[in-house]
Amino acid sequence: MKERPSPYPYWFVLPAAVIFVTLFLVPTVASFWFSLTRWDLFTTTFIGLDNYRQFFKEPQLTRSLFNTVVYAVITSGTKSVLGLLLAVALTSGLWGQGFLRTVVFFPVLVSTIGVGITFATLMHPTKGLINVSLAAIGLDGPGWLTNATLAIYSVAMIDLWKGIGLATVIYIAGLSAISPDYYEAARIDGATRMQQFWRVTVPLVRPATVTVVTLSLIGGLRSFDLIWATTRGGPGFSSDVLASVIYKQYQAGFYGLSTAGNVILFLMIAVIILPLTWWFNRREVDL
Amino acid sequence: MTRRQYVTGMIAMALAGVIFILPFVFIFLTAMKTKKDASLLTFTWPKEWHLAQNFLDVLKTQNYQLLLAYFNSSVITVGAVAMLIVFGALVGYVLQRRQSRWNNLIFGAVLVGLIVPPAVVPTIWVMQGLHLFKTIHGMIFIQVAYGLAFSVLLYRSFIATIPRDLDEAAIIDGARPLQVFFKVILPLLKPVTVTLIVVQSIAIFNDFTNPLYYLPGKDNVTVQLTLFNFQSQFVSQFNLLFMNILLVTIPPLIVFIFFNRQIVAGMTAGAVKG
Numbered sequence: 192m193k194e195r196p197s198p199y200p201y202w203f204v205l206p207a208a209v210i211f212v213t214l215f216l217v218p219t220v221a222s223f224w225f226s227l228t229r230w231d232l233f234t235t236t237f238i239g240l241d242n243y244r245q246f247f248k249e250p251q252l253t254r255s256l257f258n259t260v261v262y263a264v265i266t267s268g269t270k271s272v273l274g275l276l277l278a279v280a281l282t283s284g285l286w287g288q289g290f291l292r293t294v295v296f297f298p299v300l301v302s303t304i305g306v307g308i309t310f311a312t313l314m315h316p317t318k319g320l321i322n323v324s325l326a327a328i329g330l331d332g333p334g335w336l337t338n339a340t341l342a343i344y345s346v347a348m349i350d351l352w353k354g355i356g357l358a359t360v361i362y363i364a365g366l367s368a369i370s371p372d373y374y375e376a377a378r379i380d381g382a383t384r385m386q387q388f389w390r391v392t393v394p395l396v397r398p399a400t401v402t403v404v405t406l407s408l409i410g411g412l413r414s415f416d417l418i419w420a421t422t423r424g425g426p427g428f429s430s431d432v433l434a435s436v437i438y439k440q441y442q443a444g445f446y447g448l449s450t451a452g453n454v455i456l457f458l459m460i461a462v463i464i465l466p467l468t469w470w471f472n473r474r475e476v477d478l
Numbered sequence: 479m480t481r482r483q484y485v486t487g488m489i490a491m492a493l494a495g496v497i498f499i500l501p502f503v504f505i506f507l508t509a510m511k512t513k514k515d516a517s518l519l520t521f522t523w524p525k526e527w528h529l530a531q532n533f534l535d536v537l538k539t540q541n542y543q544l545l546l547a548y549f550n551s552s553v554i555t556v557g558a559v560a561m562l563i564v565f566g567a568l569v570g571y572v573l574q575r576r577q578s579r580w581n582n583l584i585f586g587a588v589l590v591g592l593i594v595p596p597a598v599v600p601t602i603w604v605m606q607g608l609h610l611f612k613t614i615h616g617m618i619f620i621q622v623a624y625g626l627a628f629s630v631l632l633y634r635s636f637i638a639t640i641p642r643d644l645d646e647a648a649i650i651d652g653a654r655p656l657q658v659f660f661k662v663i664l665p666l667l668k669p670v671t672v673t674l675i676v677v678q679s680i681a682i683f684n685d686f687t688n689p690l691y692y693l694p695g696k697d698n699v700t701v702q703l704t705l706f707n708f709q710s711q712f713v714s715q716f717n718l719l720f721m722n723i724l725l726v727t728i729p730p731l732i733v734f735i736f737f738n739r740q741i742v743a744g745m746t747a748g749a750v751k752g
Contacts (some may be wrong), residue, residue: 197655198658201580203655204568207565207568214619215601215624216590219600230599280490285483285490286491291490297498297731300684300733301727302701302726304705305505309504309505310501312504313501320519323521361745364746416687438598441598449598457595460593
């Protein structure tokens with residue numbers, strides 16, 4: 192008997208596969224080769240690991256590696272901690288909590304460039320609203336985005352403002368999946384609210400924590416537009432991250448070096464995310 | 479509601495107001511001011527309301543660049559989202575319905591698509607080879623390539639909830655594979671489709687990085703890039719810069735008002751399951 196063709200033919204996958212392979216997979220694979228070359232889009236000269244060496248030798252490029260990690264860790268850490276606290280507060284039956292959820296979430300949907308420009312204005316060292324308000328209560332505000340040591344942290348705070356809404360709604364979804372029975376049992380056993388939070392909420396909201404940490408780490412490591420809209424990596428190169436270096440080297444015509452930056456970013460994400468995912472999954476078994 | 483919840487609620491409201499609403503009020507007020515008034519960067523009521531004039535000035539800048547940008551962004555968003563829906567659902571459908579060793583490969587590709595950052599210059603190299611660089615349709619394909627993984631993931635988990643009996647009934651009635659998909663399955667996917675349309679169109683409309691790389695050129699300008707161009711051009715015209723921010727913020731705001739539930743559903747998908 193002749194085999195009947197499947198009602199789910201593989202050619203259904205074809206349109207998606209063609210686009211994804213040509214515009215995503217092929218460039219990704221090719222990037223490993225191009226990162227080993229000096230490249231002007233027409234001719235390539237093989238130069239071995241020179242591009243990578245440059246990344247770990249030139250202070251401005253090394254600084255960007257450091258900043259990338261710091262930025263990702265700070266944004267992801269603050270988003271997961273404050274996101275959970277906000278989610279707990281916004282599910283506790285506060286007056287006006289529906290409105291508050293909306294207000295906290297809306298910045299997620301706003302253009303990053305618009306947010307960047309707005310905060311760059313609010314953080315203006317002398318005329319910006321933040322420092323003017325600080326001056327009114329007698330404090331001398333710093334140059335949030337113009338101080339070389341401070342700039343990257345200020346941008347991370349703007350990122351927190353824009354992204355915390357997403358962490359909060361993910362946690363709210365996670366909290367609503369916890370059965371109220373656990374809290375009732377804890378109350379009967381005489382657990383305080385603090386104990387309930389640490390012994391019931393934190394362990395049981397784990398899946399949401401995993402999502403928030405992973406998403407915001409990946410997002411933080413790849414972050415470009417907010418930094419570009421606020422400091423463009425400045426002052427000097429003090430707030431450059433990998434993604435902004437990739438763009439700057441591309442603009443300057445150093446395509447090989449720019450691509451090496453891409454490969455480093457890829458490896459960095461893999462090195463941070465894979466063990467983390469493995470660890471998260473392993474811990475799940477222990478529970 | 480206890481008295482304590484009421485009071486804490488009030489305090490939380492006030493705090494949220496300062497932290498989350500104030501920047502938007504600042505955008506709105508600055509967008510209404512005169513050039514001189516706005517350049518002070520103060521958080522004050524506008525001395526004169528220049529809504530209409532600022533609006534027209536922004537539109538006219540660089541020969542109505544903003545209108546062109548809205549047009550380009552809309553074409554890219556609509557084109558890319560349409561393809562993301564149909565192609566993504568097709569992959570999710572086969573991936574969920576057919577079990578074979580190919581599935582792991584497809585699933586691996588989806589994970590790669592979610593995690594790996596795109597290699598920028600090699601992508602430009604490929605696009606130049608295919609004459610897609612600096613073209614609107616090239617930009618559409620890029621957005622599809624980058625958004626597919628998310629679409630497939632969302633569709634696959636939803637298709638698992640649609641009983642196979644439905645496909646089989648249609649097949650027995652003589653429907654061809656494509657007919658089963660378009661007439662039976664796709665209509666049933668409407669809730670996810672709405673979520674995906676909303677989430678992906680906001681993401682693509684707000685995208686800055688990809689048009690910056692793959693769609694340079696004055697005629698190809700997109701909405702986010704106008705903002706970026708005006709940032710350097712309007713150094714002394716904060717009123718127009720903020721009017722532009724206001725105009726760029728309005729489309730997501732409208733979508734948000736109508737589709738709040740779907741947006742949150744899409745963005746928290748997978749959060750509970752992990």
